[in-house]
Amino acid sequence: MPARLFSDLKRIVPLTTLLLLLAVLMATPSQAAELYVGAATTDITPKLPVSLTGQMRTRIAKTVESPVTATALVLESREGDKSLEHAVFVSCDLVCIRGGIHEAVRDKLKGKVPGLDLKKVIMNATHTHTAPTMIEGRYTLPETGVTKPAEFVEFASQIIADAIIEAWNNRQPGRVGWGLGHAVVAQNRRALYEGGWAKMYGSTSVKDFRGIEGYEDHGVEVLFFWNNEDKLIATAVNVACPAQAVEGRSAVNADYWHPVRETLKKKYGDQLCVLGWAGAGGDQVPRPMYRKSAEARMMKLRELTLLEEISRRIVNAWEEAYAGAQQEKHADPILKHEVRTIELPRQIVTDEDYARVKKEVVAYANAPSKVWIKNWKQRVLDRYDAQHAGTEKPYEMELHTLRLGDVALATNDFELFTDFGTQMKSRSPALQTFVIQLCGPGSYVPSERAVRGGSYSAIIESNNVGPQGGQVLTEETLKSINGQFKKSTSD
Incomplete structure (x- = not known):
C-alpha cells in the first residue's frame, strides 16, 4: 500500500479498523477446499459353479444365497477447479485381497481416469468365507465345469475397475459426517484353558475352561456422505469383526453385510452405497462362544436367522451414529492421504x-x-x-492413512488381532479412528499372549508377521496419523 494512502487512512479511521482493512486488502484471494463424493456398487458374482475359499477343504458352489458385491467410494478435495487430494475405497465381498486382483484393477484403470493416482486406490475384503477362490492351486478342482480362480480374478477386476470409473465420473459436491454406535457383533473366538493354552473355537463348557483370551471391540464407527440436495448417497461402516457367520456353507454368500446393505437401502433409498469395513478383528467371530442355547432361543422367538440378528444389531448401531452425525455435516473437511510402503519383520x-x-x-x-x-x-x-x-525379506505392506476432518483412517493387509486396533484407536490424536483390515492377502497378526496360548491363528503356519511386526505396524500407522493431525498454518 502507498505511504501517502496509509497516512490519509490513519487520519479518518481508527487504528483497529485500519488493521482489519489492511488484512482484507493484503490477503490472497482463496476459496475453502470443497469435498466431492462419488459412489457406485456392482455385482461380482461369477458364473456358477465356482470354487469357494476360506476353508481347508474344497467347496463348489452351485447356488447363490446372496450376491457378492463391490462398492466404490471416491473422495476428492477441491479448491475451485483445482484437485488437492483424493482417495478411492473399494469394499469387496471377498475373503482377502489376493490373487493379484488389486494389481489387475489398477492395471485396468491405467489411462482411463485422468487425474486418478492409481496408488490411491484402496481395496478391502469383508472376509466372507463363502466368496470365490482367487488363487490357482489352492484346492483340488475339476478340470472343467467350474469358474477357475484366474477366471474370477479377470472377471471381477474388470467389473470393479468399471465401478471405480463410474464413481469417479459421478462425483459431486457433498458433505460428510461421522458417528459412533455400539453393537455386540464380535466375540473373541479363542478359549483359554488351565495351564495357559488356548484354542480357537475351543469348548467353553469343559472343566478346564478358564476364560476368553482377549478384548472385544463393540464400537461401530460410521461415515455418512450426503449430496448437496441432502440425499444420503454413501456410508462406510467399520465393524471390528470378520464376516464369518455362515462360513462353512457351500453356496455364494456375502454373509451379514448383505442384510445390512439391504436393510439400509430399504430405509434410506436404493441410491445408498454401503461399504463394509472390517476392523481389527483377527481373533473375533460373529457367533457366540458361550450362552449358545440362550442366543439360539432368542433368535427363534424373534423369528430371526443369525444373519438377520447380526444385521439388526449393526443397523441399530448405525442409526445411533446417524442421529448424531446428521447434526454436523461438513462440506469442507481437511482431506489428507498418505501412501507408503513399510517393512515389517517376519x-x-x-x-x-x-x-x-x-x-x-x-x-x-x-x-x-x-x-x-x-x-x-x-x-x-x-x-x-x-x-x-539369508534370502528372506521383510514383509512389505502398502500403508494408507487418511485424515478426513476430525477422523483418521488406516489400512493394513492382515487379520489383525484386536489388541493392535485398540492401541491405534486409543493413541490416535483423531476424534475417531477407523482401522480397515484385509486390504491385502491376509494372514493373522497375533498378540504376544495369543502366541503363548498357541493354536490356529497364533502358530507359525498362520503368521507371516508376528507380535513384533504387529507392533511395528502400529507405530508406523500412528506416526503417519500424528503427522496428518500436526497443526500447520494451512489447517
Missing part, C-alpha cells in the same frame, strides 16, 4: 517349528483332499529355508 520359524511341520507335510503328501493344508504347511518349510539361506 515371524521367525524355529527349529522346533520346522521339525514338527516337516512331519506333517509328509503325512499329507498323498492326500489330494488335503492340498490346502499341505501347501499351507509347506510355506513354513520354504520360509525356514529362506531364513537359513
Whole structure:
C-alpha cells in the first residue's frame, strides 16, 4: 500500500479498523477446499459353479444365497477447479485381497481416469468365507465345469475397475459426517484353558475352561456422505469383526453385510452405497462362544436367522451414529492421504517349528483332499529355508492413512488381532479412528499372549508377521496419523 494512502487512512479511521482493512486488502484471494463424493456398487458374482475359499477343504458352489458385491467410494478435495487430494475405497465381498486382483484393477484403470493416482486406490475384503477362490492351486478342482480362480480374478477386476470409473465420473459436491454406535457383533473366538493354552473355537463348557483370551471391540464407527440436495448417497461402516457367520456353507454368500446393505437401502433409498469395513478383528467371530442355547432361543422367538440378528444389531448401531452425525455435516473437511510402503519383520520359524511341520507335510503328501493344508504347511518349510539361506525379506505392506476432518483412517493387509486396533484407536490424536483390515492377502497378526496360548491363528503356519511386526505396524500407522493431525498454518 502507498505511504501517502496509509497516512490519509490513519487520519479518518481508527487504528483497529485500519488493521482489519489492511488484512482484507493484503490477503490472497482463496476459496475453502470443497469435498466431492462419488459412489457406485456392482455385482461380482461369477458364473456358477465356482470354487469357494476360506476353508481347508474344497467347496463348489452351485447356488447363490446372496450376491457378492463391490462398492466404490471416491473422495476428492477441491479448491475451485483445482484437485488437492483424493482417495478411492473399494469394499469387496471377498475373503482377502489376493490373487493379484488389486494389481489387475489398477492395471485396468491405467489411462482411463485422468487425474486418478492409481496408488490411491484402496481395496478391502469383508472376509466372507463363502466368496470365490482367487488363487490357482489352492484346492483340488475339476478340470472343467467350474469358474477357475484366474477366471474370477479377470472377471471381477474388470467389473470393479468399471465401478471405480463410474464413481469417479459421478462425483459431486457433498458433505460428510461421522458417528459412533455400539453393537455386540464380535466375540473373541479363542478359549483359554488351565495351564495357559488356548484354542480357537475351543469348548467353553469343559472343566478346564478358564476364560476368553482377549478384548472385544463393540464400537461401530460410521461415515455418512450426503449430496448437496441432502440425499444420503454413501456410508462406510467399520465393524471390528470378520464376516464369518455362515462360513462353512457351500453356496455364494456375502454373509451379514448383505442384510445390512439391504436393510439400509430399504430405509434410506436404493441410491445408498454401503461399504463394509472390517476392523481389527483377527481373533473375533460373529457367533457366540458361550450362552449358545440362550442366543439360539432368542433368535427363534424373534423369528430371526443369525444373519438377520447380526444385521439388526449393526443397523441399530448405525442409526445411533446417524442421529448424531446428521447434526454436523461438513462440506469442507481437511482431506489428507498418505501412501507408503513399510517393512515389517517376519515371524521367525524355529527349529522346533520346522521339525514338527516337516512331519506333517509328509503325512499329507498323498492326500489330494488335503492340498490346502499341505501347501499351507509347506510355506513354513520354504520360509525356514529362506531364513537359513539369508534370502528372506521383510514383509512389505502398502500403508494408507487418511485424515478426513476430525477422523483418521488406516489400512493394513492382515487379520489383525484386536489388541493392535485398540492401541491405534486409543493413541490416535483423531476424534475417531477407523482401522480397515484385509486390504491385502491376509494372514493373522497375533498378540504376544495369543502366541503363548498357541493354536490356529497364533502358530507359525498362520503368521507371516508376528507380535513384533504387529507392533511395528502400529507405530508406523500412528506416526503417519500424528503427522496428518500436526497443526500447520494451512489447517
